[in-house]
Amino acid sequence: MPKIVDLTTAVGDLVHDGATVALEGVDHLVPYAAAHELVRLRRRRLTLVRASSDQLTDQLVGAGCVDTLVFSHAAGPDGRPPARLLDALGHDWPAPLRIEEHTHPVMAARYAAGAARVPFGVVRDTGTDLPHHTPTITSIRCPFTGSAVTAVAALVPDVTVVHAQRADRDGNVEIRGPVGLQRDAVHAARAALVTVEEIVDALDPAPGAVVLPKAVVTAVVAAPGGAAPSRVHGFYEPDDAALRDWADISADRRRFGAWLDAMAGTS
């Protein structure tokens, strides 16, 4: 596959039914365009990994794409879990949803272990009840000190999808501003799809920018505006009204159905 492709080709070729797909980005660089392509292509039985699960997660869950959600926080702008997610959890609509709940730092440690291709990573035990309910985290002993620590299973997505400001024609990618979990999620994955605001002849990275070399990027898609309604540092600010309005669409199965029909019609 050439590095620079269109969105339908990239999502279609890289994300198969049943795959483990990470879509990362919190408030900034949220890969909405790629997520909507998953909806249009009717991907099913995905394990969706999204630490900060927001409207994007809500849309994929409501559309029936997801059977397992791996997350560490799930909330819309009002601070509450979004309605499609609650409907799936509470009423199996449109399908039952299994969850795997971690903390943000555990998600980061799972990606880091995946990125280094070791089977697990180590964090310190905080006393939270979460490990009693999640099979990918457990207590072990340090072989040197004998102290108890928490082992977390490596997370290796089949595909990680992120959005970035720009890529060059070889497929090297630049992320400016907060980089979140995206760098580690890309390194952890078997394949990485990056949508970008623009493709340029040569990168001219800003101080502090993170560069993802082409060797860790499978496909690049030019998708200007592809993170709206979230923000893209240096390109656009969040569309707060659109983010708030989602609550009304999500609150109602019928209104959500209309959104879904409209989404499918735009392919």
Added chain:
Amino acid sequence: MPKIVDLTTAVGDLVHDGATVALEGVDHLVPYAAAHELVRLRRRRLTLVRASSDQLTDQLVGAGCVDTLVFSHAAGPDGRPPARLLDALGHDWPAPLRIEEHTHPVMAARYAAGAARVPFGVVRDTGTDLPHHTPTITSIRCPFTGSAVTAVAALVPDVTVVHAQRADRDGNVEIRGPVGLQRDAVHAARAALVTVEEIVDALDPAPGAVVLPKAVVTAVVAAPGGAAPSRVHGFYEPDDAALRDWADISADRRRFGAWLDAMAGTS
């Protein structure tokens, strides 16, 4: 202690006899000025951590500062272990030297575990014979997959010493060019001493530069030329002749003694 101090104060206050001291930097940003201050202050019984052990290690070992060396490669410009190191290992001169030998990646993993304050880190087993001879590395089982992996003990130096291009007056530090193990070694340490080429009012980091925030830096010392004869990207190139000439000084206890007397006389 104020952040910006003179070299004698910084080294004198931060590095005590018997301490574990990491001095990192390979070819680039090697903290020679700080190392020579350790010699002048006659520090003793140090555990010296220096992954790529070169002339700097040779000087500290020859001067009798070190009783344990933690390293992953030890060679001068000719590719062979330097003479003062061999004299200590082979003839206990000027004192016996204990070694702890790892690979570069294991050193990096030990620093990373130290930086996160977990008691150990995990790497994959390469089949090397080294773990049979070193107590800080051992084999364990992954609690999820049952596979054998290698656990490496966290490395938390009492002090890490590095050299950098510049700091601002608050003690934030910028490293340009290759950053090696320095960033992780600073984060891993209980205290960090950074010598710099210059102190400026405000940093203006280059793209790709690494910034060490003041919160991870204990003391900054203005030491222009403080990494010579190694190189400092953007400031000076290596002094190849001086690096080669070291072999002649090191080869002979008497010549080394003269070097040591001259060094002590410059305090």
Added chain:
Amino acid sequence: MSVPTAEEIMTFVAARAVRDGQVCLVGHGIPAAAAHLARRLHAPAAVVVHESGAVDVRLRDDDPLTDATVADRALTHVTLGSLYGEWLQAGRVDLGFVGHVPGAQLDRYANIGSSVVGEYDEPTERLPGPGAAAEIAAWAGETVIVVRHRLQAFVEQVDFVTAVGHGTGPLDRALLGLRGRGPVRVVTDLGVLEPDPQTAELVLTAVHPGIDVEQVRAETGWDLQVAPDVRTTPEPTGTELAALRTLRPASTEESP
């Protein structure tokens, strides 16, 4: 200038918890506003680290607090792996904030339940989940919790421990191997609670202007102890309020 909102009072009280020079880890909303307000008022050398990975954010005097200004004024950005590992877990955060989570429970020992109400597998209410609250409460030098004071939320004992505050008493943090002092202050829209030094139980130490102690008791699901010297939160001065409103011109639109 109009009178301060409840959210603004909470922001001032939270800001007063910031001491000069501290490394503060903040998320969106009141915690971020409190830390930056503290830098403008009494703690100019506080190092503000955002949960986005923006390290040492120094807003200029006329900067509003937005994602864009935070990103632009950061000394550097780090990955979340570095933020949580090398900063928070490593003990480099002096003061961590845990922000308000709608529906979350807080109990008399300042433990937080933000995953579920009820049984984990059959919850009566599904909540947003932990974020980094467990690690902030575990590893920061001290923690300030910002939360709306409602009877439903202030429970005798959380149904599910998402984040350990003081466990079941004063020895638990040490037994669990946790670092620092844990929650030292709970800032609500009614007042301030602090753990009793002997028992670690939360005690009411201040009420906000216009609130009386009985109102606070009525919204607390355990037999709330009241400090003998319970204070009334001082009103912000006009200068203080102006400083906050430069930071958060639109804050009155949002719920605390």
Added chain:
Amino acid sequence: MSVPTAEEIMTFVAARAVRDGQVCLVGHGIPAAAAHLARRLHAPAAVVVHESGAVDVRLRDDDPLTDATVADRALTHVTLGSLYGEWLQAGRVDLGFVGHVPGAQLDRYANIGSSVVGEYDEPTERLPGPGAAAEIAAWAGETVIVVRHRLQAFVEQVDFVTAVGHGTGPLDRALLGLRGRGPVRVVTDLGVLEPDPQTAELVLTAVHPGIDVEQVRAETGWDLQVAPDVRTTPEPTGTELAALRTLRPASTEESP
């Protein structure tokens, strides 16, 4: 133009091992020169990653190979933790080079002993140690070893296994859980050795110009097998030599 030195011949032979598009991990000396020479001659899309952490270094046509040009022409720099974890151990390096270590041993199964000669605790010779050789040999897709061919170094079996090549035969890498093909080529100042596909034992497949097979046998400490179609290394053309000497104008000063 003067005739190529032994080091230059080794550099050309090592460069020919680089295929276009491969991610190559290189250290100082012949490996770095070989990878950048390959980019100029036949593999312009090779991604050269230096052990300093400089990723995707694209020297310009008239750049010499120096630490300064490598740093300036890197797409980005990564920490060594990232380089060894996320690149090498994670399997993102297609071709790794192990450079010459004076005094180090290499055995008939391409295992490397660069820590000691003799017993570990009472060595007859202390060598420099591993660097990253163990991980390069374990995790790169394939490995090229560059080494001077001397009887003392080419031993039946290494005294100490610093880095596993093919262990004790063709199944060992899989049994140990190692990735990739391991050492596929050993480039010496006398010729080229490659593992037999059946036995994994190193076999002489080429001799350099002016070297005969008996010279190579005389410097090899085991009964060296010679490929039936043993070749003579082609001399570099004038253009090739000019390209190398632009990269390494001073290379004749250094020992291979």
